[in-house]
Amino acid sequence: MSENKIEIRNLHKAFGKKVVLDGIDLDIRQGESLVVIGGSGTGKSVLIKCIQGLLTPDDGSILVDGEEVVGINEEQKERLHSKMGMLFQGGALFDSLSVWENVAFDLLENKGYNKKTAKNEAIRVLRQVGLAPDVADLSPSELSGGMQKRVGLARAIASRPEIIFFDEPTTGLDPIMSDVINDLIIESVKGLGATALTITHDMASARKIADRIAMLYQGKIIWQGTVKEMDKTTNEYVQQFIHGCSQGPIKVEI
Amino acid sequence: MILNNIQKYLRRQGKPLVTFISRLGEFSIFVAQAVYNSLTPPFYMRNLWRQVADIGFYSLPVVGLTTIFAGMVIALQSYSGFARFGAESAVASVVLISVTRELAPVLSALMVAGRIGAAMAAEIGTMRVTEQIDALTTLSTNPFKYLVTPRIWAGLIVMPLLVLIGDVIGIFGGYVVGVYKLGFNPANYVNATLQELQAIDITTGVVKAAVFGFIISIMGCYNGYKSKGGAQGVGTATTNAVVSASILILIFNYVITELFFSK
Numbered sequence: 001m002s003e004n005k006i007e008i009r010n011l012h013k014a015f016g017k018k019v020v021l022d023g024i025d026l027d028i029r030q031g032e033s034l035v036v037i038g039g040s041g042t043g044k045s046v047l048i049k050c051i052q053g054l055l056t057p058d059d060g061s062i063l064v065d066g067e068e069v070v071g072i073n074e075e076q077k078e079r080l081h082s083k084m085g086m087l088f089q090g091g092a093l094f095d096s097l098s099v100w101e102n103v104a105f106d107l108l109e110n111k112g113y114n115k116k117t118a119k120n121e122a123i124r125v126l127r128q129v130g131l132a133p134d135v136a137d138l139s140p141s142e143l144s145g146g147m148q149k150r151v152g153l154a155r156a157i158a159s160r161p162e163i164i165f166f167d168e169p170t171t172g173l174d175p176i177m178s179d180v181i182n183d184l185i186i187e188s189v190k191g192l193g194a195t196a197l198t199i200t201h202d203m204a205s206a207r208k209i210a211d212r213i214a215m216l217y218q219g220k221i222i223w224q225g226t227v228k229e230m231d232k233t234t235n236e237y238v239q240q241f242i243h244g245c246s247q248g249p250i251k252v253e254i
Numbered sequence: 255m256i257l258n259n260i261q262k263y264l265r266r267q268g269k270p271l272v273t274f275i276s277r278l279g280e281f282s283i284f285v286a287q288a289v290y291n292s293l294t295p296p297f298y299m300r301n302l303w304r305q306v307a308d309i310g311f312y313s314l315p316v317v318g319l320t321t322i323f324a325g326m327v328i329a330l331q332s333y334s335g336f337a338r339f340g341a342e343s344a345v346a347s348v349v350l351i352s353v354t355r356e357l358a359p360v361l362s363a364l365m366v367a368g369r370i371g372a373a374m375a376a377e378i379g380t381m382r383v384t385e386q387i388d389a390l391t392t393l394s395t396n397p398f399k400y401l402v403t404p405r406i407w408a409g410l411i412v413m414p415l416l417v418l419i420g421d422v423i424g425i426f427g428g429y430v431v432g433v434y435k436l437g438f439n440p441a442n443y444v445n446a447t448l449q450e451l452q453a454i455d456i457t458t459g460v461v462k463a464a465v466f467g468f469i470i471s472i473m474g475c476y477n478g479y480k481s482k483g484g485a486q487g488v489g490t491a492t493t494n495a496v497v498s499a500s501i502l503i504l505i506f507n508y509v510i511t512e513l514f515f516s517k
Contacts, residue, residue: 049388052391052392054388054391054392074396077391078394078396081391081392081393081394082394084392085392086388086389086392088385088388088389089385090384090385092384092385092386092388092389093386093389094381094386094389094390095386096377105393105395106393106394106395109298109393109395109400110393110394110395155393159393165392
């Protein structure tokens, strides 16, 4: 029994001629919170989508709980997804459903909860992310960006997943709201004892929620370590990224 | 040098063909997946009823208006041709046959394609570009079964019903013009209609309607599902859904007619 929740080996993915992931090796331990940092368009989202089976990699292997994810059929995928939750960058809330139906979606559609229990459970989770019960009956489009993020978080944790993915959880939020979301992420991940994989380029957020940080550059993991190690590293790429300098080894394509 | 140019030329000429074939392949896979998922559980009945209401109930006014005017204009047009001999029975049967075989199914389908095909492509397309479809997958829900299957079943069930209603309304339109404008005897007109009524006319119309319903739903879902690139992508998907569904409806209208009536 390995203590790695997720093991990624030699992962490759290209779109046409554009190579996005070029041999990723990455381990995520049981119960840890790993943050992958990297510039825009470096394939962070592609990495998450490969792990979830939303995209099929060209080559390589991904083990979740020691079981191969690459090339599994629809049924196995559904089983895989039942232990995963995801907070999408734009929230990705279903706008045809009310807030509570969004949060309780998995419970209602797949877990056979009846309406009343599902709604009570949704309200409980909403309260957990700091939302009052009266937002439950609103439609997602009536909420502010920060509230949508909270509902997205509530939906991600409602079915008590073992692994939670966060896709740029603080992008588009003001610094204070970002910090509130960071706190909620830490709370919910610890509360569930879940393993978390976050992708972001918000360094303040990364420092706060990460047990460990890995940096993605040109399709490879070029550095990984704790936040303390990150501040001391002599790796020029990491230094340039965390300090946000335009000068350095990373060239921005304009 | 020359060889290089020839190669370049061929590549340029061949690209649309390759694109076309790969699109066709993508579409075929989509249809196969849609059909397979429509026949295997789980079924999301709540979504099905919502679609039935959307496609069926809310299309009634549009279908009613389309078919009543179609029936009226056919009565008017055919009268000028048959005015002098047995006009009642000739006009009544022309209205009956053209409405049930052609006008009700084709015109209703074209109107519904504009109304519903566009709405499907826009809704599913927006769900695609805002990652809601990915979200469905991560919530252990097959997006085909949740989004595509209910729409396909709704199209298949509802279009024949709409066309049956359209048949009645269209024939009534012909009756109104025949009796109140052209001065036919109402009893004779109704008799002529009932005498001419044959099962085959209704059946072909209903078969056409089911096929058209499938076409509308599948084109709406396919174009929405594959849309990319934000608002503009969704706009393109919507246009493509309506245009491709309309053209396919006209093509299949001919094919089905050929199957039923060519000797």
